[in-house]
Amino acid sequence: MAIATQVAPIGLTPRALVEVKNIIQEKSVPADYGLRIGVQGGGCSGMSYLLGFDKAKDNDEIYDLDGVQLIMDKKHAMYVLGMEVDFQDGLNARGFTFNNPQAKSTCGCGSSFSA
Numbered sequence: 565m566a567i568a569t570q571v572a573p574i575g576l577t578p579r580a581l582v583e584v585k586n587i588i589q590e591k592s593v594p595a596d597y598g599l600r601i602g603v604q605g606g607g608c609s610g611m612s613y614l615l616g617f618d619k620a621k622d623n624d625e626i627y628d629l630d631g632v633q634l635i636m637d638k639k640h641a642m643y644v645l646g647m648e649v650d651f652q653d654g655l656n657a658r659g660f661t662f663n664n665p666q667a668k669s670t671c672g673c674g675s676s677f678s679a
Contacts, residue, residue: 570627572629572634573627573641573646573647574637574645574648574649575648577648577650579651579653580649580650581630581672583651583653584632585631588617588632597618597619598617598618598619598626598633598634598635599615599616599633600614600615600618600635600636601613601615601634601635601637601640601644601649602636602637602640615649615660620635620645621668623637623638624636624638625641644664645666646664646665646666647662647663647665648663649662650662651658
């Protein structure tokens with residue numbers, strides 16, 4: 565598994581990048597871990613998003629997003645192609661949000677979708 569030189573299929577907004585880097589520093593995430601983004605079955609709309617720190621596995625693609633190592637299972641790319649991850653820190657909501665052009669519908673909280 566080598567770090568891919570092609571463009572990542574998803575993007576992180578500047579706010580999301582800052583928050584991910586803050587978490588890496590504050591939680592002392594090991595250097596051999598990256599930010600895993602993907603999907604899994606479940607949620608009220610059929611599929612839910614994965615977002616967390618993990619080690620790369622055999623079927624993963626690895627990308628560099630402004631110094632953040634992004635890890636994604638190759639099979640997940642078709643569900644998240646073009647997705648943008650943002651971070652909200654307001655009075656009504658705090659956390660990561662997903663703007664996924666592949667989603668045909670999403671649940672009210674935005675953490676699950678159908679493709």
